[in-house]
Amino acid sequence: MNTQFKRGILEICVLALLAENDQYGYAIIHALSQHIDVGENTVYPILRRLTKEGYTETYLTESKAGAPRKYYTMTKLGFAHYMKQRDEWSAFLAGVYQILNRGGKKHEDLYRRFKARTEKTTTE
Amino acid sequence: MNTQFKRGILEICVLALLAENDQYGYAIIHALSQHIDVGENTVYPILRRLTKEGYTETYLTESKAGAPRKYYTMTKLGFAHYMKQRDEWSAFLAGVYQILNRGGKKHEDLYRRFKARTEKTTTE
DNA sequence: ACACAGTACTATACGTTACACAATACCTGA
DNA sequence: TCAGGTATTGTGTAACGTATAGTACTGTGT
Structure with a gap:
């Protein structure tokens, strides 16, 4: 699969999921990878960038099955960005x-x- | 306009035009720019890359209105690449x-x- | 004859982003 | 305790769009 296609669109896909509900990285990766070929090395940097730019905010929760989860929640700015x-x-x-x-x-x-x-x- | 969107797709667009008819760079740029925001700095490198990779071949023709035109013609390999x-x-x-x-x-x-x-x- | 606009192409340098590779850390079950 | 699933971080690289700049040819108006 041409990796170039994904540029820019992956971010929108992540935003689309976060517009529905708060999600943690690992879950986002799983959701996306059901439809497009994408891995952790690609999605986590996007999440960090979104947060850095004020489009998302994060909070930690503990998990019974593994390391603590970092949930991402969309800000109003993030939603506007998503629409655009x-x-x-x-x-x-x-x-x-x-x-x-x-x-x-x-x-x-x-x-x-x-x-x-x-x-x-x-x-x- | 998000420039990232164009990655990989611009090449397909160029191939789409060349699958129809031989064309020279300047004409391709004009045809593309009617539908998507793209300039010469972007298209010429694509044409050179396509030629370098054997997807297109070129021939020069003189023009009555300006510098000689370099026409690009699609090879069979190029067509297969386009389909893929x-x-x-x-x-x-x-x-x-x-x-x-x-x-x-x-x-x-x-x-x-x-x-x-x-x-x-x-x-x- | 000369500037200028339009045509046509080339070369260099840079920024963004996907992603390979690598590492860390937590929990459960064999 | 060791493998395997869960969950995240960091470093480095490569591709490609594109800004910037430059070359060169032709016809037109002055």
Whole structure:
């Protein structure tokens, strides 16, 4: 999986979970990794950054099954940031959609077109 | 606009245009910039990278209105790469969609939920 | 003839972010 | 006590968008 795709979007995904409920890092990682390929080395830094920037705050709770958990809770600033990021993301997606889906969208269409074009110009 | 969003996707967008027809850099930049915010400093490096990796090849043509144009043409390898990237992108998007669109999707819904949650726990 | 705008491309340096690698620490069950 | 699941932190690296700057060619207005 192209790791570049995740840049910027992972943060939004984390914010999306925190907009629902307070969560601790490990749980967030599990939730995210059910849908996208992501590990602890990636998510924890995001959580630290969000906190550093005032988008989230933390509190510790003890756990019966392991080390204490650091819960992250979204601030109002964080929610506003989340809304803004969502907007930018969907605007960006709309633009990309326009570019990727001109003419034939399906692979067969694309392949037929490409093949037709390359064959008449002695490519090989 | 979050510049991070573009990582990896810009390359796909360029490939999408080249899958249709041979194009020169300046034209590609114009086509892309109608839909997403992107400049020459970003696109030319991508074109060079694509060529370096064998996904595109180039040929020069003279132009009546300016410097000679370097046309980029997609190789078979490039087309295969394009198809693969498209697949990965849509798989990634599907995952992100699952995460971002659980429960209420619209801003009003999200806001109502967030507000309700924060108000009952003496935030402020 | 010269400045200038538009066209077209190249090169260097930097910042952000995902992530590999590594370490720490707590608890439970065999 | 040792493995394994839980839970977090820190360091270093690589990719890629992009700001900045520069080269070079053509046609037009003055």
